[in-house]
Amino acid sequence: MTARLALGTYRCLDVAEAALMAASNGADWVDTAPNYESGRAETSLAPVLAAYQYLRVSTKVGFVPPSAKRTGVRARALSADDAERGHCLAPDYISWQVARSKRMLDRTPDLVFLHNPEHGCHESEIADRLYTAFLALEEACNQRAVRAYGVATWRGFSSRLFDVPALLELATKAGGRQHHLRAVQLPVSLVHLAPVAQALNGHGVLTEAPQAGLEVFASAPLHGGELPGMVSRELSDLISPGITPAQAALAVVASAPGVKRVLLSTGNPEHWRQAAAALARPPLSPDALQRITDVLGT
Template sequence: MRPAHPRIVLGLHRSRHGRRLLTRALELGVQAIDTGSNYLDFQSHRTLANVASDLLPRLTVSTKVGYFPGAQHSLAPDRLRRATERAASDLGREPDVVFLHNPEHSLTEATRDDLLEAACSTLADACAQGLCDRWGISSWDPRLLVIPAEGELPRPDVLMTRAGLLVSADILDAAERLAERLRPREAWGMSPFGGSTADAVWDRFDPRIFLREPRTSTPIQAAFRAAYRLPSVSAVAVGTDNPGHLGELTDALDLELDDHMIQQYRELLRARSQPV
């Protein structure tokens, strides 16, 4: 089966939530935005409703619950339920996707299975009751979430994990194992540049080695395109406040990857992670 055509999700983690950026995203064909209840100092949902209420019906909106004011993270079902209800109220519409946000922050190996099952069931129930269209899990570090083979959780619609050339071998492997266990209907990546395209690492090597025709692209475009195979995802959430940068990334979607080079890179990562 041919993989789904890669898609961009405009991430709002560090965004100023400007209307100009959202308008330009739609002009470029980027029809999905990703935010969180804690983004913009817990004002993201209300800000979007204030500055772009007329644009939101044209956008697919995903958000996240799990963080609460006072630097608290919780998987308590009642708090997750209320946060999901408030997201819909503050946005002025039901979100298309509600993610359980970094559940690993409230888990230990001893409490993992029961807490995670209750939290996932809460979002699955909220989805069934019309508070969102789909639900999922967004995890920065999925290693603790790789549940035992006999463990069962509600099947999420979307699983979102880190993606890209700077993700370590153990995180990539954990993301793939988690996807195998949970069988999400979609897999998304996030943070494809590991922070910023201005980081020095992007000046020290040329990611275009992962493309079949490197001369047709920029290094940033190549790094972004490679993120769709590290791990294999159909969409990548990427943050920017620069419409020009967003345009550069949309132009990268049709670049062809060199699968052999991607596989070699994965093997090198795994070899480097092995103890001496």
């Protein structure tokens, strides 16, 4: 398959241990956020990134980790109200948090994702929120605090709050034709099959993002670890006979048109090896993916 397995650290209780496991088993990318592992994820990753220089890393800005609330307010980067709400995409906070992430990781992040920009935002406000955030991220790129940025969303695409053309228009407005928008991250799984169905019909985020040169990161491919227990043997055999339910679920995500990286959140070496084996197989054909979406719906 053309998609690569990457470590997603959202559900990892010990981020350093999971990153060491993933790196020693061939991972080349780790995705994290300041609020993961109770606010310790970036600090936990720093020694692993130092030991494995080839590892690339993405982090996020949006949700405010507990450890940053007081210091962010003291630095006048974060209002008391935003600290209480726990989510902020104000330009001053973005600039402050990106610089903080760089220090915590002891590495310039390869990507900084806006983390669920739709959070607590009215539909009429989302374009302005994205534009002002893109301005701050373009400045961070110009200052070399980060190499590029993206948008990580749970429901932004599915709720039609924005689409890839809208993101590109805002990025161009913020940074010109040489803007630094490089990626999108969204849930793709047997539970979230709509992006796959759309791509099979030649439209939607999985088609539009690669055409625009944006990498697609598929998050929650096992739906928080729930899918292996939900996939029947009949469904697993429909997807690909002879593999485990978890591998079947991952095979669908990794075969989806346009998906570049599949974010698996695990610290279990055997789970990682089984996932890597699933992604090493030939991709499912469009006809096979169509049968799966026809059976399961979207």
